[in-house]
Amino acid sequence: MASDEDDDPTDAGTANSTSRLEAFSDGVFAIAITLLVLDLSVRPSESPLRGVLEAWPIFLAYVVSFLTIGAAWLGHTGLTDRLTRADPLFMRLNLLLLLFVAFLPFPTRLVAGALDDIDEERVYATMYGLTLLGIRIFGFLLDEYALRERLYSKAHVSAELEQERRTILPVVGGYVIAILVGLVAPRVAVGVYCVIGIYLVVPFREVHRLLFRRS
Amino acid sequence: MASDEDDDPTDAGTANSTSRLEAFSDGVFAIAITLLVLDLSVRPSESPLRGVLEAWPIFLAYVVSFLTIGAAWLGHTGLTDRLTRADPLFMRLNLLLLLFVAFLPFPTRLVAGALDDIDEERVYATMYGLTLLGIRIFGFLLDEYALRERLYSKAHVSAELEQERRTILPVVGGYVIAILVGLVAPRVAVGVYCVIGIYLVVPFREVHRLLFRRS
């Protein structure tokens, strides 16, 4: 029955939609990742060097958000590599993913600016964690939807996807635990978000391959 | 007579113009939708949690503007899918559409920041509604112009466009009524803008298809 929709005349324009989907998404990812810099600041301190050093939580939040958006973008390129066409619902789910990506600079700013007051830290670290979780979950939903609606080319559906699905559970689990931990110890939570960000971006298998190739 | 212009040697470069039209438009849509985050803020309150919860009108305005720009972008991708070439006037009409899109973050900020004073709410909600209306009207004019000047490929002109034209009247009507209501009850107007935004973005037919496919 679903194959009926595949013959829809609207599909003629699909190739174009995919290219604009990519261009618009690249735009939002690139802008969100670059806007993070606007919220960096150094507070007045005894000396300028101390001011910069004391601003470490701001730099940490910057790096975590940069890594998370970077990882989401990397995942998104993998996703559109597999994609042969996009349907209206896919475009909307993608918009929801971008809503979370574009929103991230806000909790980043709150977390970065709040590390003096434990109550602020708790509330803002929770908001931050929920946004990071939202990015991951909508990335996963997009993948699941594309798979179920057969928007992917068959060549890609096997190994690559398998592996991606294997990482979603530990990552989502890590975020949920960190959000809960953050209700008590928000700085620990931000540390965990940093570790997850690094885990998502560093291609351990590739690094391993590179290091041991010549032995 | 119009066909004379179709043989214009300038048309050789049209394919390129269309791709830059898309790239530039995608850029403006993506930037405007991402810049919205810069105006998010939490005012000092008794507790940080209350501060976040009391900021709901700011988040609501953010979501409404995000949905409206998202819907305008979706409509624009449909439009360029149908487009076979662009002429100088089309490029300018598109610039006017982008003027309203790029302007939207300003009334969004005013509405979001004004929800304490009924006079401010009235004036800013009206500005907001007029901008939303402008986006929709120029999107419609672009469509009409492309149709009249035969810039669309014939394959697309039938069903898809018919359906789009059927929605323009209720949407414009909804905006006009909400703007008038907003002169008295600005918060109600913002609620209506939110409903229209959801209506424009949610693909009810697709959702229906998805839910009832397996029954």
Added chain:
Amino acid sequence: MASDEDDDPTDAGTANSTSRLEAFSDGVFAIAITLLVLDLSVRPSESPLRGVLEAWPIFLAYVVSFLTIGAAWLGHTGLTDRLTRADPLFMRLNLLLLLFVAFLPFPTRLVAGALDDIDEERVYATMYGLTLLGIRIFGFLLDEYALRERLYSKAHVSAELEQERRTILPVVGGYVIAILVGLVAPRVAVGVYCVIGIYLVVPFREVHRLLFRRS
């Protein structure tokens, strides 16, 4: 002798360079035109409506800058339509054009914020005019360079370019006169910039064609 360089193996990658030249330029144009919105603001006034109405110089500066960047983008699409390849110097001249385009939001902000003090108005309107002039002059230099270095496809070099060259002198002349006038009467100068912006964007011939086609 120049033809030797044309056989340069580097030229193999030229097609790609042109596409990135377009993407990067579209990005800068789109961002500069959208960033203008960040400097819009309404000063406190007796009533919110008065505040909005008294902010007319801010809106005027916004529209003039939007039109000028829009016109520069339109000119740039024409230019890359004609382009068959880009050489290193062309890429750098283009960077200089983008320097002026990316700079424009700054004098726009100064002009918009200064309309209470005649000295400020004079200085800032001059800076504004010089930036507008710089955009036009570097757009022209880019065109001239591409023509002299035979970067254009022959099909386009004739009529289109001729016409563009005919407008450069009156436009540059208009800017120079307005800059001089602005030393005495800065508001008049901003008015002239607005008129030039409209002149650059409105395609009078196309409008004429459209209006008189059916008579």
Added chain:
Amino acid sequence: MASDEDDDPTDAGTANSTSRLEAFSDGVFAIAITLLVLDLSVRPSESPLRGVLEAWPIFLAYVVSFLTIGAAWLGHTGLTDRLTRADPLFMRLNLLLLLFVAFLPFPTRLVAGALDDIDEERVYATMYGLTLLGIRIFGFLLDEYALRERLYSKAHVSAELEQERRTILPVVGGYVIAILVGLVAPRVAVGVYCVIGIYLVVPFREVHRLLFRRS
């Protein structure tokens, strides 16, 4: 052994990855270079003209950062021109390059705003220099990695790359010396960064060719 990976089925989607790599990178470069304008400002002074003239360090920092990002973008276009495919590690190294590019507006703002206090000047000029150095080093690493992993098309690997490698040592050396000088005389360091920026952007060979072609 490395050739085994070349047959990886993942490579089917490589063309697309490269195009999104370029689009995303162009986005970040374009946004970072345009965001610089947001930090321009004129401090209150006796007269508006003096205010503008006294703001010269701000304009200088703006131009240096614009040139540096421009040069990094030019280098990046050369790099992707040579590229036939991208692998996961290349994508991540590119993200690190973009991290430094996107970060640059922050030390630019610090340097531009600090030129009254020698301690601030020292600390911020050092941060600025380290960021400029980071951009160059990661650009170089990207090049080296692509070369070693044979991501480049063979046609390009010879002359062009040779020449680029010849400039990396003096440029990195220049930055290191300027950073050390900046610990004592930060303004001199910023002057050197400006000279390096001009050196990186101005295509002396091309200018020479142009000037002496007709003799």
